[in-house]
Amino acid sequence: MSKITQTQITGLLCQRLACFTDVEAEISPETNLITHLAIDSVKLLNLIMEIEDQFDISVPLNALVDVLTVQDLANLIYKIKSSS
Amino acid sequence: MxxxxxxxxxxxxxxxxxxxxxxxxxxxxxxxxxxxxxxxxxxxxxxxxxxxxxGLSFSSECREAAHKAIDREGTGTTGSRMANGNYYGHRALERELAEFYHCRECIVFTTGYQANLGTISGLAGVGDVVLIDGDAHASIYDGCILSGADVIRFRHNDVVDLEKRLRRLGDRSRNTLIVIEGIYSMLGDQAPLAEIVKLKNVYQSTLLLDEAHSLGVLGETGQGLVEKARMIDEVDFITGTFSKSLCGIGGFCVSNHPQLNQLRYISHPYIFTASPSPATIASTRAALKLLRDGxxxxxxxxxxxxxxxxxxxxxxxxxxxxxxxxxxxxxxxxxxxxxxxxxxxxxxxxxxxxxxxxxxxxxxxxxxxxxxxxxxxxxxxxxxxxxxxxxxxxx
The missing domain is CATH 3.90.1150.10 (Aspartate Aminotransferase, domain 1)
Known part of the structure; x- marks a missing residue:
């Protein structure tokens, strides 16, 4: 997964998020993780551990303060993946 | 809104x-x-x-010690350890805790929460990493936030998962503080300390063990998991609280690293708060003796x-x-x-x-x-x- 694109990351995230939420909604890059998908803080932290394993990266929890939407999360993962 | x-x-x-x-x-x-x-x-x-x-909350020894301290020194210190609040009792309790753990240094904090907050934020800073167990207590999370370090979680008590995360850090593992607990407060299970010590040695990290729920409970003299697992020389920092087995309020950090003492000058949760009251310190000292012999x-x-x-x-x-x-x-x-x-x-x-x-x-x-x-x-x-x-x- 050396040259994964931002779009591919967003697509993978949308698929993964569907398993993390009880809310039946179409997940798009603009979807808000908390207000639309009702992902609580603990679920979000568990999701991050799965993402770390899937992309073989470290995602510091302190980097999540600006993450509101699926796109924000995808951007963060892409940034970390690109610099690793 | x-x-x-x-x-x-x-x-x-x-x-x-x-x-x-x-x-x-x-x-x-x-x-x-x-x-x-x-x-x-x-x-x-x-x-x-x-x-x-x-079950020491009504022990006659602790109550008597607290009464005498109030009569002798009043109800509160009204100041920080760094100012007018550094009494004989605080220093004596630090010596006694250091002796209890056979450690060189000890710092007493006003609460157990502040012990974790002050120790973690004093040890780690921006650019460092804190690796915490997924079931870590809120005081550990808050200490991480205050530190400004990068915070990464590993799956609860999962040594394989911890190693994976240490490996990913590369050279940064040397600037990593791993934080675990002796007994976890939600499920009551114990950390696999010996295996975690092995990893921290391989990856040259630093290990902090919070004995909040295991002090008085595990080990022959009640030191906690560190004693049960015979790992006192392998754990870098041990924190704990006075508010559980010791039936008071307050917290501590002990270590053989002389650098612990430096936290007194940089740790806001130590400096910018009043020190524990004389009664609290006196009852904790009495309870520590009962715990050790208990x-x-x-x-x-x-x-x-x-x-x-x-x-x-x-x-x-x-x-x-x-x-x-x-x-x-x-x-x-x-x-x-x-x-x-x-x-x-x-x-x-x-x-x-x-x-x-x-x-x-x-x-x-x-x-x-x-x-x-x-x-x-x-x-x-x-x-x-x-x-x-x-x-x-x-x-």
Missing amino acids: NLLEKLDAAAAARKAQLPEGLAAFGIPIDESYSATEARIGERRVLMLGTNNYL YSLREQLWRNAHQLYSCLKETGYCLGPEPGPIVAVLLDSPKQALTLWNGLMAHDIYVNLVLPPAAPEGKSLVRCSINAAHTAEQIGRVCETFSKLYPAVTQ
């Missing part, structure tokens, strides 16, 4: 989620009779939800813990992974947990209720805490009540 409206919305959401469960949180204890009994409203209740593991209390505590754990397991309840003074009953839904909690209260038994997201893995918990002062009859009564309530809880 303004600041106050946000709080109103949060309150409404809480009420909507927990119409029957609100009474379980912050319940008023009207009178405390002993280490095991209290009055709640008109009820005389068996307390199975305290952290009073050795081998028989620990034996009684473990007998009680095994009695409750095995009886609840036989009844069919799903429990935390291993017996211990914290016996966590895991339930699939908040409704089941509330049914059990209300049923126990109706039989005059108080336990702690933990609902998602505070409980691990989306479960709800009815969390029992055993102490050395509980009698076999009291535990028997608890077992009988749990058994009576089982059909209603699981239907």
Whole structure:
């Protein structure tokens, strides 16, 4: 997964998020993780551990303060993946 | 939405989620009779939800020491350890704790929460990494936030997962503080300390062990998991609290690293708060002696813990992974947990209720805490009540 694109990351995230939420909604890059998908803080932290394993990266929890939407999360993962 | 409206919305959401469960949180204890009994409203209740593991809260030695300290030194220090609040008792307790752990340095903090906050934020900073167990206590999370370091979680008690995360850090593992707990407060299970020590040595990291729930409970002299696992020379920093087995309030950090002392000059949770009151320090010093010599209390505590754990397991309840003074009953839904909690209260038994997201893995918990002062009859009564309530809880 050396040259994964931002779009591919967003697509993978949308698929993964569907398993993390009880809310039946179409997940798009603009979807808000908390207000639309009702992902609580603990679920979000568990999701991050799965993402770390899937992309073989470290995602510091302190980097999540600006993450509101699926796109924000995808951007963060892409940034970390690109610099690793 | 303004600041106050946000709080109103949060309150409404809480009420909507927990119409029957609100009474379980912050319940008023009207009178405390002993280490095991209290009055709640008109009820005389068996307390199975305290952290009073050795049952020392009414010990005559501790009470007498506290009374004398008030008479001699007054009710409060009114100042920081770095100013006018650095009394003889604070320094004596630091010496006694260092001696108890055979360590070179000790710092006493005003609360256990501040011990973690002050130690973690003093040790790690921007550019460093703190690796924490997924079930870490809030004081550990808050210490991480205050530190400014990069915070990474590993799966609870999963050594393979920890190694994976250390490996990913590359050279940064040398600037990494791994934080674990002796006994975890939610499920009551113990950290695999020996295996974690091996990893921290391989990756040249630093290890902090929080013995909040294991001090007084594990090890021959009650040092905690570090003593049980014979790892005192391998753990870099040990934090703990006075508010559980020692029945006071306050916290500490001990270490053989002389650099610990530097935290006194940089750690805001140490500096910018008043020091513990003379009575608190005096009762803690007395309790520490009782704890160190309390081998028989620990034996009684473990007998009680095994009695409750095995009886609840036989009844069919799903429990935390291993017996211990914290016996966590895991339930699939908040409704089941509330049914059990209300049923126990109706039989005059108080336990702690933990609902998602505070409980691990989306479960709800009815969390029992055993102490050395509980009698076999009291535990028997608890077992009988749990058994009576089982059909209603699981239907």
